[in-house]
Amino acid sequence: MKIADVNELLDEEFEELFKNVVELFPKAAKTVVLQRPFDSLNELTVAFNNYLENLDVAEKIAVLQSHPDLAGKLLFENKLSVDSANEQAGAGLDKLTDEQKNQLVKLNAEYSEKFGFPFVICVRQNNKIERILEGLHQRLPNNREQEITNGINNVKKICQLRIENIVELD
Template sequence: MKTTMSDSRIALNELNGMEEERFVRLLGAVFEHSPWVASAAFARRPFENLAELHEAMMGAVLSSSDDTVLQFLCAHPELAGREMQEGKLTENSSLEQARAGLDALAPEEFRCLNSLNAEYRARHGFPFIACVRHYTKEGIFYELSRRLDRSTAEERRTALEQIAAISRIRLEALVRDE
């Protein structure tokens, strides 16, 4: 990968050589409110490339107990939910939801999304999770409506796939693959 002098991302080889505390401080926000993922991946260093780092991080999640995975899923905010309204989203989530237009919903859109979020959480036991960078605002509404009636097991798999996409994008913004 070619980089420029203004590339502020950390080089993978530097990441491989750092202490755990700094490693976790730098990568802890890649997974929403879950720095334990970075801590678990730390033991698998050195990483040959960004894909291997991401695989180690996702592996930490996927090898966790069902209860831990449920807690992990529940650490994610609802789209345009309470955390957004109270200004308590993480920096990553705030930027991602704003890019999708979820910070500027019309009152009817906001009520509809809140209703769909509540229905989804009541049915599946965790918030609706989507890599909002892959959707338009309309696509998010469609996807949430479409996924409401699926089985919880299927939604759990889909939520983890969406988290994999989100975390890959976040990692690429932080780490240079060199």
């Protein structure tokens, strides 16, 4: 789909098409649709980034809480969104050794307990378990404010890649 096609969609069609570019947070698409027309794919991406950046802290936390744990029970129960399932499988998180899975589950639990939301990382850009575990180890010592920022920055990366799956590059 080209950006011109995106601009021609009915609001409801836009909202349906982009409802999960921010994981399980369709409110983003409902807000961004009001900013059309977009001149480019980049402008569309910037609109979603600005939406995320301008949320208050409670809303940013809600966005982060909408993300599933990496290699968590939802993956193995086939209850992830299609996007998340594909991203986690693409990073091999559905094929971890027992040791890797146990380490990831332990670190995810520590992270969630400390910050109140799951560890969010763009697995398509960190597609090896070693890099994901390294990211967890590096970010666990941070404070909550730093992790809200890190998490939202990773949501932006995920969002951009998901938009690029929908809209052709200019």
